[in-house]
Amino acid sequence: MTTETTSPAGTSLGAEQLGKFLYEMMLIRHFEEKCGELYTKGKIRGFLHLYTGQEACAVGSMAALEERDKVVTHYRDHGHALARGLDPNRVMAELFGKATGVSGGRGGSMHLYDVSKGFLGGYAIVAAHLPLAVGLGMASNMKSEGYVTLCVFGDGSVGEGEFHEALNLSVLWNTPTIFFCENNLYGMGVPFHASLSTEIPKLAAAYNMPAVSVDGMDVIAVHEATNKAVDHARSGKGPYFIEAMTYRYRGHSMSDPELYRLKDEVEEHRQRDAIERLKTQMMEAGQLDEARYQEFAERVDQVVDESVEFAERSPQPGIETLYDHLYKEPSDG
Amino acid sequence: MAEMRMRDALREALREEMLRDETIFLMGEDIGLYGGSYAVTKGLLEEFGEARVIDTPIAESGIVGAGIGAAMGGLHPMVELMTINFSFLALDQIVNSAAKLHHMSNGQIHVPMVIRMASGGGSQLAATHSHSLEGMYAHFPGLKVVCPSNAADAKGLLKRAFRDQNTVIFIEHTANYAIKGEVPDDPDFLIEFGVANILREGTDVTIVGYGGSVHQATRAAALLEEQEEISAEVIDLRTLQPLDMDTVIASVKKTNRCVIVEDAWRFGGFGGELASQVMERAFDWLDAPVARVACKDVPLPYNRNLEFAALPSEEDVVDAVLGMFKE
Incomplete structure (x- = not known):
């Protein structure tokens, strides 16, 4: 007879899967903290939007996808890229603007792409990628390819016309699209309650698609909701909408003085921290001990340090490549 | 060779290309049941069915964006925006996504799509419905911009547009639609881009x-x-x-x-x-x-x-x- 451990209440996920969630969330947290540090040192330039606090959204949702599925997301995209399995070295190299970066140094923080992983980009114009997700769904349907598209965006998107156009089109055309809204309560500095006259899931429901709101600081809840959404979309029932209630610990970008919120509010949300929560749950269930947790922490340190070293020693893109990839030529294959 | 109006030559190009390549589909405002505001797509819904000729809501940004996504997914969409005046509503999708994705993704993504629109003044349609924006679209690196002046060119250039792996902004002056000309019926008749x-x-x-x-x-x-x-x-x-x-x-x-x-x-x-x-x-x-x-x-x-x-x-x-x- 083997010794069985009890998983956190209400989940059938085993220790291995939960350990993977914990590790990935820790990796994203540490990667982002390192990015913040590198930004102040001038190694990373441009706009940098850190994902700390929202890790459970990326990790829980990406884990529900298959390899053939597609992802489009917003500009706060490092967490999604890492959770989707993009090479941390190449993500960091992109932030350094290096030739080895996932976008060859042309995209930067807001525009990460890795087509080999179905990761079709970070989009830096709010809500611009929602219609793209619908189009990918049309292609999946027309070519009978069976993939679903996970479309991640923030609460700031819901005021944009494209949000409404995309939701409407996805239902009209029955596309396998999962609309995943990370509601971190602020569109840059404007509080959510000052941006929308109703609740987000009600908007989705008005377009006749199933819509749920989940605790975005609970990776298990996010994962289970996304699993349901993926099943729904893949079985030909059309789009599905998830609102994940989350919170970003850092400012909107590195230049945000955060005049719009009090430190107490940030502290309050830190009490809901997804990493601490899962760690405690797993320890209480006997699925994790301090030694294993330390092992994760060390591995995360190592991976992030290695990514920085890789980025540092990578070459700059050659000036002679400036006009590369402006147009796709038949000779590009 | 057959004599036809530019709108008929455009329709011939669409038909021939759809017969040649099954990844091509059409979507746009009133292109199906109505037959197209300038009658270019007349009869194509009946011939190809509603899976390949899709009437869309009036949502320019949404349908161009969906076209981009469909192109990323391996299809070759033609999006008709009725007139160039309405393309302002889709400008972000055209400029920030269609024109830039290939470059920004370091060549990983490309957007093979044709966006058709009618342009020009002279019909007493007043200020909001009389734009000529060919030059504006040519301003953005990453787009190709085509503006035929006659029936034969319209056919050869539109067919060529579907052989391109990039987004082609195809602009049809409304005054040209009814002009007749001799048009080759060879299905391989193409006019190369960049040849005046x-x-x-x-x-x-x-x-x-x-x-x-x-x-x-x-x-x-x-x-x-x-x-x-x-x-x-x-x-x-x-x-x-x-x-x-x-x-x-x-x-x-x-x-x-x-x-x-x-x-x-x-x-x-x-x-x-x-x-x-x-x-x-x-x-x-x-x-x-x-x-x-x-x-x-x-x-x-x-x-x-x-x-x-x-x-x-x-x-x-x-x-x-x-x-x-x-x-």
Whole structure:
């Protein structure tokens, strides 16, 4: 007879899967903290939007996808890229603007792409990628390819016309699209309650698609909701909408003085921290001990340090490549 | 060869390309049941069915964005925006996604898509429905911009657009739809992008136009020959991006004079780009400053007399040419 451990209440996920969630969330947290540090040192330039606090959204949702599925997301995209399995070295190299970066140094923080992983980009114009997700769904349907598209965006998107156009089109055309809204309560500095006259899931429901709101600081809840959404979309029932209630610990970008919120509010949300929560749950269930947790922490340190070293020693893109990839030529294959 | 109007030639191109390549599908406002606002897609819904000819809601940004996504997913969409005036509502998708994804993704993504739109003034549709924005689209690196002036070109260029792996902005001047011409029926008839067409050879002045303005240019050339014994060479650019400047420069070096005709506003227009390139490459050959004949810099009024006063006419072109021969 083997010794069985009890998983956190209400989940059938085993220790291995939960350990993977914990590790990935820790990796994203540490990667982002390192990015913040590198930004102040001038190694990373441009706009940098850190994902700390929202890790459970990326990790829980990406884990529900298959390899053939597609992802489009917003500009706060490092967490999604890492959770989707993009090479941390190449993500960091992109932030350094290096030739080895996932976008060859042309995209930067807001525009990460890795087509080999179905990761079709970070989009830096709010809500611009929602219609793209619908189009990918049309292609999946027309070519009978069976993939679903996970479309991640923030609460700031819901005021944009494209949000409404995309939701409407996805239902009209029955596309396998999962609309995943990370509601971190602020569109840059404007509080959510000052941006929308109703609740987000009600908007989705008005377009006749199933819509749920989940605790975005609970990776298990996010994962289970996304699993349901993926099943729904893949079985030909059309789009599905998830609102994940989350919170970003850092400012909107590195230049945000955060005049719009009090430190107490940030502290309050830190009490809901997804990493601490899962760690405690797993320890209480006997699925994790301090030694294993330390092992994760060390591995995360190592991976992030290695990514920085890789980025540092990578070459700059050659000036002679400036006009590369402006147009796709038949000779590009 | 068969004689047909430009709108019929465009339809032939769509039909032939859809028969050739099953990844091609059409979506747009009123392209199905209604048959297209300018009757270009008439009959295609019946022939190809609603999976490949999709009537969309009036949601320009949404449908262009969906076209981009579908192209990323391996299809080759044609999105019809009814008129160029409505393309402002899809501008972010066109400029920030369709034009840039290939470059920003370091070549991983490309967006093979054709966006068709009707353009131009002259129909008393007033200020919001009379735009000529060919030059604006040519401004954005990453797009190709096509503006046929006749039926045969329309067919050959539209077919060529579907053989391209990039987003092609295909702009049809409304005044050209009903113009008839001989059109090849060879399904492999293509017109390469970036190859201007010398419509009329001449020795005294080069008149350059595109889309709708080609017709003012050719009518002016006829008047100049009949009334003034001035021999004008007329060049139809056909595509603004890529741009065949070599043909224009070779002509200017022969004629030593250049007049640019366009329906768009003069200020900041594409004509300024052309004039600048002529100056850069043929300065020593010019006997007179390059002249621009363009739309007056006002929103186009509804009133017929006012609208005609604003738009460039063949008389304006003749005057511009005669101005070059005055000491």
